[in-house]
Structure formats: C-alpha cells, structure tokens
Amino acid sequence: MSYAHTIGSVRFTFPTLADLLAKATPARSGDQLAGIAATSAQQRIAAQLALADLPLTTFLHHPLVPYESDEVTRLIFDTHNPTAFAPIASFTVGQLRDWLLSDHATPARLTALAPGVTPEMAAAVSKLMRLQDLVLAARKISVVTRFRTTVGLPGRLSTRLQPNHPTDDPASIAATILDGLLLGSGDAVIGINPVSDNPATVNTLLRLIDHARQRFAIPTQSCVLAHLTTQMQAMDHGAPLDLLFQSIGGTQATNTSFGVSLDLIDQAHQQARSLNRVPPTPDNPCPNILYFETGQGSSLSANAHHNIDQQTLEARAYAVARHFSPMLVNTVVGFIGPEYLYDGKQILRAALEDHFCGKLLGLPMGCDICYTNHAEADNDDLDTILTLLGTAGVNYIMGVPGGDDIMLNYQSTSFHDALYLRTLLHLRPAPEFEAWLQSPHPHQLSLPNLLT
Amino acid sequence: MSPQPKLDQILSPTPNPTLLPTPSLSTATTLDFALRHAQARDAVHTTLALPSLLEALHARNLPTITVKSAAPDRATYLRQPNLGRTLSPTSAEALALSPLPPQPCLMSIVLADGLSALAIDRHAIPLLDALFPLLTAFTFAPIVIAEQARVAIGDPIGQTLHAALTLVLIGERPGLSSPDSLGAYLTWAPRPGRTDAERNCISNIRTQGLDYPTAAARIADLCTQARRLQLSGTAIKEMSPQTPAKTLL
Numbered sequence: 001m002s003y004a005h006t007i008g009s010v011r012f013t014f015p016t017l018a019d020l021l022a023k024a025t026p027a028r029s030g031d032q033l034a035g036i037a038a039t040s041a042q043q044r045i046a047a048q049l050a051l052a053d054l055p056l057t058t059f060l061h062h063p064l065v066p067y068e069s070d071e072v073t074r075l076i077f078d079t080h081n082p083t084a085f086a087p088i089a090s091f092t093v094g095q096l097r098d099w100l101l102s103d104h105a106t107p108a109r110l111t112a113l114a115p116g117v118t119p120e121m122a123a124a125v126s127k128l129m130r131l132q133d134l135v136l137a138a139r140k141i142s143v144v145t146r147f148r149t150t151v152g153l154p155g156r157l158s159t160r161l162q163p164n165h166p167t168d169d170p171a172s173i174a175a176t177i178l179d180g181l182l183l184g185s186g187d188a189v190i191g192i193n194p195v196s197d198n199p200a201t202v203n204t205l206l207r208l209i210d211h212a213r214q215r216f217a218i219p220t221q222s223c224v225l226a227h228l229t230t231q232m233q234a235m236d237h238g239a240p241l242d243l244l245f246q247s248i249g250g251t252q253a254t255n256t257s258f259g260v261s262l263d264l265i266d267q268a269h270q271q272a273r274s275l276n277r278v279p280p281t282p283d284n285p286c287p288n289i290l291y292f293e294t295g296q297g298s299s300l301s302a303n304a305h306h307n308i309d310q311q312t313l314e315a316r317a318y319a320v321a322r323h324f325s326p327m328l329v330n331t332v333v334g335f336i337g338p339e340y341l342y343d344g345k346q347i348l349r350a351a352l353e354d355h356f357c358g359k360l361l362g363l364p365m366g367c368d369i370c371y372t373n374h375a376e377a378d379n380d381d382l383d384t385i386l387t388l389l390g391t392a393g394v395n396y397i398m399g400v401p402g403g404d405d406i407m408l409n410y411q412s413t414s415f416h417d418a419l420y421l422r423t424l425l426h427l428r429p430a431p432e433f434e435a436w437l438q439s440p441h442p443h444q445l446s447l448p449n450l451l452t
Numbered sequence: 453m454s455p456q457p458k459l460d461q462i463l464s465p466t467p468n469p470t471l472l473p474t475p476s477l478s479t480a481t482t483l484d485f486a487l488r489h490a491q492a493r494d495a496v497h498t499t500l501a502l503p504s505l506l507e508a509l510h511a512r513n514l515p516t517i518t519v520k521s522a523a524p525d526r527a528t529y530l531r532q533p534n535l536g537r538t539l540s541p542t543s544a545e546a547l548a549l550s551p552l553p554p555q556p557c558l559m560s561i562v563l564a565d566g567l568s569a570l571a572i573d574r575h576a577i578p579l580l581d582a583l584f585p586l587l588t589a590f591t592f593a594p595i596v597i598a599e600q601a602r603v604a605i606g607d608p609i610g611q612t613l614h615a616a617l618t619l620v621l622i623g624e625r626p627g628l629s630s631p632d633s634l635g636a637y638l639t640w641a642p643r644p645g646r647t648d649a650e651r652n653c654i655s656n657i658r659t660q661g662l663d664y665p666t667a668a669a670r671i672a673d674l675c676t677q678a679r680r681l682q683l684s685g686t687a688i689k690e691m692s693p694q695t696p697a698k699t700l701l
Contacts, residue, residue: 029531166656178557338530373626374530374567379485403485409627411489419475 001062005050016311017062020054021120022309023047024127026349027218030310030340030371031296037309052094052128059120064316065306067451070252071262076118076319085116093124100125100137100360110141114322119250119315122357126311134352135392138286141359143328143395145288147242147278149187149223149430150394152364155173157427158396159418160330160366161186161220164193164407168201170208174450177212177402181445183415184422185399185403187433188366189243189291191223195406202226202234202241203401210240212450216441219432221277221327223291228260228268235271243327244272253304262320265290269324288327288364294318295332296350297340310340312348322363328396329363331355333385334371335410347371355392366396370412379403379411386413390421397421492626494567497526500599505563508577515594517550519543519609523600536602538644547612552593557679560593560615560642564601568623571634574619575657575664578633580699582664586672589590589679603637605652610642617678618642619671624655633658636667638674640684650685652678 003020004013014020022036024047031037037045060080063073087109088096099105126134130273139183144152151158163176172191181187190209194201202224209222222241224231228246235241246265247258255261255282269290278287294317299305305313314331321329334347341347351367358365371377386397403414421427428434436442477485502518509516522538523529529536539547552558563576589632593613598605603620610618617640634657639646652674657667678684 033532045487339533342531373489373628373631374496378493402481404488404628406627406629409625409630411628414477414478416475423475 001049003054005046007042007049010042012043012050014047014050017058018064018306018308020047020051021064021124021127021207021312022307024051024124025309025311028296028310028340028346028350029338029342030300033339034300034305034307035312036307038263041371048128051124051279052092052097054093054233056088056093056096056121056122056253059118059124064308064312065118065251072252072255072316072320074248075262075323076120076316079115079323080118081115082418083116084113087113088116093121094128096121096125097128097133101133104141105137107140107142108359111362114360117360119319119357119361120312122360123312123315126315126353126357129356130350131349131388134356135388137383138352138356138359138392142393143359143362143364145364146284147287147289147327148219149221149432151188151328151430153431154393155379155427156430157390157394157418157422157425158188158366158430158433159185159399159415160188160328160396161190162193162398162405162412163190164400164405166195166407168195168205170204171447171451173205174208174212175447178333178445178450180216180399180400180415181442183399183419184429184437185415186218186220187416187430188396191222191225191243191245191291192227192354195407197226197230199233199237199239202230203237203239206234206239206241215449217436217439218248218379218441219430219436225293228264232268235275240277241272241275242277244268244289245291245293247293248317248320249294249296249298249302249304250313250320251299251304251306252314254299255320257302257304262323265320265324286325288325290304290321290324290326291328291330292321292324292326293330293332294321294354295336295370296354297336300340301336311353314354315452318363319356322361326364328366330368331358331359331364332368334375334377335408337372338375341375343376344371344378344384345429347377347381348385348388350391352392355389355394364395367394367413368398370398370410371420372410382411382413382417386417386421387424390425390427453689488628491631492628495570495623495626498569500565500569500597501573502597505573505576505597509595511575516595516597517547517594519547519599521598521600521602521605523670526600529600533602536600537604537607539605544608544612547596547609550594550613552613554614555591556616557590558593558613558615559587559590559675560596560606560610560613560618562596562598562601562606562609562618562620564598564603564605564620565621566601566603566622566635568632570632571658572621574632575634578664579621579636579657579667582668583671586668587675590675603635604644604646606639607636607642607644609645610639611644615642616640617673617675617684630656630658632659633661636671638684640672640678640679651685652684652688677694
C-alpha cells in the first residue's frame with residue numbers, strides 16, 4: 001500500500017507507511033544520516049498532509065516492523081486495548097491532533113485513552129504538532145508514580161540527583177549527594193552512572209545511598225545505572241536495590257544490542273519486586289520499581305532501525321516501558337550527539353516530542369535536558385528546553401552539580417536549574433520530600449555523617 | 453561542584469543550616485562555565501597545528517605521511533561519522549604508493565584529530581617520547597597524521613601499510629573539564645570492518661588525567677599482549693582496570 005499527496009501539479013508518493021512517517025518528520029540529522037529524511041521542504045509538508053488524512057486504524061493493520069520477527073511489535077499489537085481506543089477509532093491523525101488540543105480532551109479522558117494509543121499513533125500525531133501543541137496537550141496529562149516519594153503530581157517538579165564521579169569514589173559521590181540534597185534535589189531518585197559495570201561497585205554505591213537515606217530519613221529511592229544483569233547479580237549478593245534501571249529501544253534488535261529482552265526485564269523486575277523494599281500498603285498497593293532511559297537515535301546507532309525514523313522508534317521504546325509500569329522514564333535527549341540531533345533546535349523539538357508521546361502513552365516522563373560539546377547547542381538552548389518542559393509539566397529533570405557531568409563528559413541541568421524552574425513556575429518538590437526539607441533532618445547533614 | 457553551599461561548609465563536620473538558597477548562579481560561576489564550554493567548543497573546531505607537529509616528528513627522525521579522511525569539512529564530519537572512518541580517494545592513492553616492504557611486527561601509528569585536535573597538539577609528542585623506548589620489539593611504518601578522522605580510519609591505513617597492528621592516538625570528545633583528552637586505540641590485524649569490541653582503548657590521557665609514563669606503560673603492555681595472542685579487543689585483559697571508552701567516537 002502506498003500513500004500520496006498532490007501539491008499543485010506535483011504528486012508526492014510514499015511507498016510505505018514507514019516512509020510516510022519518516023518524510024513527515026521535522027528535519028533532524030539522524031534521519032538524514034539514515035537516508036530516510038525528506039529531501040525537500042515541500043516533500044515534508046506533502047507527507048504531513050497525507051499523514052493528516054490517514055485513518056488511525058491504519059496503524060492497527062500495518063505493523064512497521066514484522067509481527068513475526070519483532071517482540072516489540074508483538075507487545076504493541078497484543079496489548080492494544082480496543083475499548084480505550086473506541087473514542088478515537090474513527091479519527092484520522094489530523095483529527096486526533098485537533099481533538100487533543102480541544103476542550104473535549106480532558107485530563108480524565110486522556111488518561112483513559114492511553115492503553116488505546118499505539119506508539120505509532122502517538123508519533124504520527126506529534127509530527128503534525130507545533131511546539132505549543134506538544135506543550136499544551138502534554139500539560140493536560142498527569143502520570144503519577146510512587147515508591148517512597150510521589151512523583152508527577154500537578155504543580156510538582158522532581159529531580160534525579162546524579163552524583164557521577166570518574167572513579168566511582170564514594171567520598172566524592174557522598175559530597176555531591178550532600179550538595180544536591182541541600183539544594184533540594186533528589187526527590188525522584190538518587191541515581192549514579194557507575195564507571196565500573198560490576199556487581200561489587202553496584203553494591204557499594206547502593207549501600208552508600210541506603211546508609212544516607214536511613215540515617216537522615218530521606219524520602220527518596222536509590223539506583224545505580226549498571227546493566228540489568230549486573231544489577232541482578234548485585235541483588236543476588238544482597239544489594240539494597242530500590243529502582244531497577246535499564247536502557248531500552250524501540251525494536252527487538254535494539255534491545256538485543258543493549259543485551260536485554262522483554263523476558264529478561266521481566267525476570268529482573270520480579271527479582272527486584274521480591275526484595276520488598278517498599279512493602280505494598282492500601283495507599284500504595286503496587287510500588288513502581290523500574291527506571292528506563294531512552295533517546296532518539298539509539299536504534300540507528302545499533303543498526304537496528306528498519307528504515308524507520310528515529311522519533312517513531314523512540315515512541316516504540318515507550319511501549320516497552322509502559323509494559324512494566326515504571327517509576328521513571330527518562331529521555332536522554334541531547335546525549336547521543338549531533339549526528340542524530342544536530343543543534344539546539346533539533347534537541348528542543350525532540351525533547352518536547354518525547355515528553356508528549358510518553359505522556360500520551362501513559363508514562364511518567366522525565367527528561368535529561370542535555371547537550372554534548374560537539375553539538376551546536378549551549379546553555380541558552382538548555383534554558384529554552386527547561387522552561388518549555390516545565391510549562392509542559394515534565395515529571396522530573398536531572399540535577400548535576402554545576403551542570404557539568406565530570407564522568408560522562410556532557411552538560412545537563414544543574415541543581416540550580418531545578419530551583420530556577422521551581423521558582424519561576426511555582427513548582428514544589430514531591431510532597432514527602434518537601435516535608436523532609438522542612439523537618440530537622442536536613443540540618444543534621446554532613447559529609448562525615450554520610451560516610452560513617 | 454556547585455558554589456552554594458561552599459565546599460568547606462559541606463566538608464565541615466558540623467551540621468549545615470544553609471538550605472535552598474537563591475536559584476541563580478553567580479556571575480562569576482556562570483561566566484566560568486561559559487569559558488569552559490567555549491574551550492571545549494573551540495577544541496572541537498580547531499584544526500591540527502600541522503607545521504609544529506611535523507617539525508617535532510622530523511626532529512626525532514620519524515618519517516611522516518599526512519592524509520585526510522573522506523569528510524571534507526568539520527560540519528560534514530560531525531553529521532556523517534562514516535566519512536571520518538574512510539580515507540579520501542586522494543589520500544588512499546597516496547598511501548598506497550608509499551613503498552614499504554613487508555616486515556615482521558610492523559606497527560602503524562596514526563595521529564588523528566578526532567573531536568579535539570588540541571589533544572594531539574598537546575599530548576601526542578610527549579606520549580610518543582614515553583612510548584617508543586618501551587616498544588623495542590616492533591618496527592614502525594611512517595607516522596600517519598590524519599585530519600577529520602575517527603578511530604576506525606586506522607583500519608584502512610593499517611591495511612594499506614601491511615601493518616600487524618595500528619595504534620591510533622586521537623582527540624576525545626571534549627568535556628568541560630577536559631578539552632584536550634587523548635585516547636589511544638589498539639587494533640591487531642587492522643582492516644575495514646573491525647568492530648569496537650576488537651580494539652583496546654586507553655582513555656583520558658592528559659595533564660590532569662592519565663599521565664604519559666602510565667599511559668605509555670599501559671599501551672606497551674597491550675601491544676605486547678596483542679603480539680603474543682595475535683589479536684586485540686575484549687580477549688585481552690589489561691594489567692590494571694581499563695578506563696572505559698566514553699568517547700562516542
């Protein structure tokens with residue numbers, strides 16, 4: 001089946017659904033690198049016009065990656081909820097955009113809709129949306145998750161305290177944790193990217209966070225972002241693991257390149273749940289445990305993209321995420337480099353697309369607003385993305401001391417950036433963490449007390 | 453580290469009363485960040501200081517060949533990584549004409565700009581001075597200086613020169629605290645198509661990072677092991693914990 005649109009006397013044709021989506025995608029270097037991007041501005045708009053008239057049901061009949069050979073496709077099709085889909089079943093992609101921006105799309109209706117939306121539908125409609133549309137629609141959707149803190153409530157902004165260090169030095173990491181806590185950071189998670197991906201390091205760092213948390217009664221959760229299998233080994237050795245981390249992508253081959261499968265994630269999830277770190281209560285019957293990271297371009301980078309545009313593949317990664325009811329999902333939007341997102345404009349668009357698509361699919365979206373030094377971006381771009389995501393209702397952002405991650409060598413949002421956003425938009429930390437900040441506990445914090 | 457609260461306050465054993473100060477960073481801190489970002493940005497876009505590099509190499513009686521990758525400029529280089537991994541047609545021809553009889557244990561050393569020409573300008577010569585005395589078991593092809601290059605450009609270079617192994621010294625992706633970090637990548641039996649898993653990497657070679665004698669000893673150890681095992685990559689275990697490659701080259 002092919003797709004077409006005529007502008008004047010020129011007929012633009014798109015031989016496949018994947019090609020239509022790729023050509024309709026606002027310009028970005030990763031799709032150009034893959035050789036699938038629109039080759040003229042008019043071709044792009046022709047594709048968007050064709051996409052606007054496409055019935056949403058098309059996506060239920062034409063998988064982008066074959067059902068037989070890709071477990072992410074199987075997950076998307078097997079878990080699609082026709083009842084939830086019913087209110088929009090007669091819509092085209094363009095009509096879905098108009099509805100999302102209308103008063104008919106109330107927060108309650110959007111929440112109920114999520115299981116009926118496939119990643120491809122979310123990606124398709126986002127390609128027709130301007131930045132203000134992506135902000136406005138996402139703003140209506142609250143996705144609230146809970147471990148020790150409650151993240152994603154309206155009027156709240158949480159942060160991941162990210163105390164990375166080039167040699168995993170516990171004293172330096174503890175000093176950064178202290179710095180962040182004193183600046184009100186760390187209510188989404190205290191999450192460390194380790195240099196050494198081994199169970200002993202994971203165990204050491206988790207114990208460091210756990211000790212601090214218990215000693216000062218900090219309502220937060222720990223995470224060490226090692227490979228899933230490394231965290232499983234650490235749990236075998238008794239590591240006090242709160243949140244379980246994994247990078248995921250939108251095709252089976254991408255996840256294979258990450259060394260994971262749906263089955264493996266499921267096994268690890270059950271193992272982490274069995275630790276019973278936060279016992280279920282009537283208030284919190286099923287604590288969210290998983291922390292996923294994603295980012296446009298990872299499939300192409302792994303040569304696992306099936307000639308699908310990187311934004312659609314990113315939305316497909318969210319299908320993997322939502323299967324596991326995660327506590328946190330983080331699109332690490334500017335980390336991958338300029339061959340996928342060339343400059344501040346492309347990173348900004350990608351951040352808002354990812355946040356909107358994730359929320360529409362029912363995910364607790366956070367964003368690592370960041371850039372590398374070989375991308376055409378600087379702190380002005382970071383501020384723009386930060387401010388827009390704040391207005392869009394992002395669940396959480398990163399907190400990196402001074403905005404400079406000295407281990408991963410990139411720039412992200414600082415503790416102060418989060419304070420800026422909270423001040424500007426009158427956003428508050430997670431309620432449990434806010435209460436802690438007003439308690440006597442923070443006044444007892446000191447480095448020796450954190451380490452001993 | 454954030455300027456508020458002060459580090460000495462954090463390190464103090466007495467409890468700290470300072471909570472939630474003003475959200476904005478000071479002018480000095482903001483400009484310091486901007487300066488370090490500017491240094492990293494300039495490092496990405498700086499070109500190799502070829503005259504002084506060649507002079508230093510010739511002063512050591514080291515023959516050289518200068519090549520360019522297939523990426524014509526930095527903007528293309530950044531957008532299309534594959535071009536930085538292949539030689540320009542002119543350079544490929546020139547390299548093929550370099551007469552070299554087959555020799556045992558021939559090593560090809562490549563100095564590549566990568567994402568920081570500054571790293572080569574500052575660290576390549578002192579590192580080579582520390583390295584050559586440790587590599588007496590090897591013979592050497594002329595040193596190849598490669599512009600607009602990524603790590604894998606060592607593969608076609610090594611293959612053309614019939615090298616048993618290539619050592620690519622290359623500027624790593626600059627961080628704010630490290631605009632001039634040098635990486636060393638070793639590949640046994642180089643040829644196009646080698647994967648990153650078939651290479652060994654020593655990262656973070658710079659004044660505030662891994663010093664020259666330590667880096668040279670680690671590289672020499674890897675070269676010796678590669679020669680003994682006739683391979684490189686994950687099968688080789690380093691004498692001390694390997695610095696992970698976070699360079700995205």
